[in-house]
Amino acid sequence: MATKSIVFIILITLSRVCCGQSGFEKYFEDKSLRIDYMMAGDFDSQAVFFKDIKEEPFWGGSTSNLVDRFGYGNYCFELYDLKSGELIYSKGFNSLFQEWQSTAEAKEIKKAFYQVNVMPYPKNSVRFVLKSRKWDGNREKIWEYTIDPTNYFITEEKPQAIPFTKIMGEGDPATSVDIAFIAEGYTAKEMDKFKADAKRVAGYLLDVPPFDRYADRFNIYAIESVSEESGTDIPGENIYRNTVVNTTFYTFDVDRYLTTFDIKSLHDISANVPYDQIFVLINTDKYGGGGFYNYYSSCSADNALSYEVSSHEFGHGFAGLADEYYSSEVAYDGYYNLEVEPWEPNITTLVHFHEKWENMLSDTVPVPTPRSKKYEGKIGVFEGGGYSAKGIYSPAQDCKMKSNRMKHFCHVCEKAVEEVIRFTIGE
Structure with missing residues (x-):
């Protein structure tokens, strides 16, 4: 009986894999x-x-898990087969534009932000x-575009060739997590340093459960993208550097927020390899970074806290984790609607807590959970998170998504990250 059960499970697994592959082969080319x-x-x-549409040579994503199962992101895009109407691909993501909308500046002027979405061909x-996700938590269509893959206006130019080194991994891109590390603020003479930095910071990421x-x-x-000058912009100190993807501290006037708005350059450079995620490694020792779900992650290469910051930001970029801190300076005003359950897996307003980590709580842990010594190290429902001290709750008194004191994620964040890893590698 046990042998028959094992055989049955294997057959079911193979069936699912084959169905996923045939779905990819039916609808997509491997680019x-x-x-x-x-x-x-x-x-x-x-x-x-609309700006442009182009063909790129590699597909780095899964060929079996094509339709998003998480519902994460303030935005998503969906691809429907025009003839059958079938949903054949979807992906959630975040954007700097949506963050900017919650700043004071957005009430004074209009701005435009460059966006890129990549999908199998x-x-x-x-x-x-x-x-786009609205204030009430629901998504609504904001744009639609019909794509004929034989259209001769789809650009087929090869990406500008940039040298790269595969510093880790031997797996098939379809069953692996592929990360493109982009050199930012490294001159031609500093490429050996960049490769060593990238290997070190990648090691930081993969050291964390x-x-x-x-x-x-x-x-x-x-990817050895060369900058004219070393470093990055620090506007608050009147420091400006000519760099390949134009990163800057003081994003939204927050000194530690280190990002780039040059999304076009990020993707032009990344097109040299198959990738799931983009990680911008910035040649500075000043503390900072940023992370945006299925958009990109970034951090300083040489700060004393780069170990902590790199995986915190990658938690945002890769798994859609929310910030759990609630007392640090941010540029946002009323970022979350307290009457709606946030989509991020590691914070809750208790509106639909049963959809979050309720099943991971011990019967002896009260909801909400006091921030007291008694519950240190336990999964709970602690008030404070998502930039708000009231009305938003997080699963641990401290976590990598809350402070740099914690080397690891809490159990709720760790579980959420693992689910995204398994989805990305096709399991």
């Missing part, structure tokens, strides 16, 4: 389609303006549907 557009508006408006005509348990399923590429 990427990229759509570039502008997202513009202010604190209560947004509009989308369709064999037949498809509808690309872009959706649950990444350590899946380290052999990661492919890490170090």
Whole structure:
């Protein structure tokens, strides 16, 4: 009986894998389609303006898990087969535009932000549907575009060739997590330093559970994008550097927030390799970084806290984890609607807590849970998180997503990260 059960499970697994592969082979070619557009508006408006559509040589994503199962992200895009109407691909993501909308500046002026979405290259005509999450938590369509893959206006230019080194991993991109590390603020003479830095910081990421348990399923590429000058912009100190992807501290006037708005350059450079995630490694020892779900992650290469910051930001970029701190300086005003359950897996407003980590709580842990010594190290429901001291709750008194004191994720964050890893590698 046991042998029959094992055989049955194997057959079911193989069936699922084959169905996923046949779905990919039915609808897609083994390369990427990229759509570039502008997202513009202010604190209560947004509009989308088409820029470009192009073919890229590699597809780094899964060939079996094609439709998003998490529902994460303030945005998502969906690809529908035009003839059958079937949803054949979808992906959630975040954007700097949405963050900017919650700043004071967005109430004074309108701005435009460059956006890029990458998907497997369709064999037949498809509808690309872009959706945005509204204040009530629901998503609504904000743009639609029909794509004919035979259209001769789809650019087929090869990406500018940039040297790269595969510093870790031997796996098939379809069954691996592929990370493109981009050199930022490294001159031509500093490329040996960049490769060493990329290997070190990738090691930081893969040292943290649950990444350590899946380290052999990661492919890490170090792309040697050369900057004219070393370092990065620090506007608050009147320091400006000519760098390849134009990173800057003081994003939204927060001194430690180290990002880039140059999304076009990020993707132009990354197109040299198959990738799931982009990680911008910045040649500075000043504390800082940023992370945006399925958009990119970034951090300083040489700060004393780069170990802590790199995996914190990658927690945002890769797994959609929320910040659990509630007393640090941020640029946002009313970032979360307290009457709606946030989509991030590691914070809750208790509106639909049963969808979060309720089943991981011990019967002896009260809800909400006091921030007291008695519950240190326990999974609970602690008030404070998501930049708010009241009305938002997090699963641990401290976690990598809350402070740099913690080397590891709490159990709730770790579980959420592992689920995304398994989805990305096709399990």
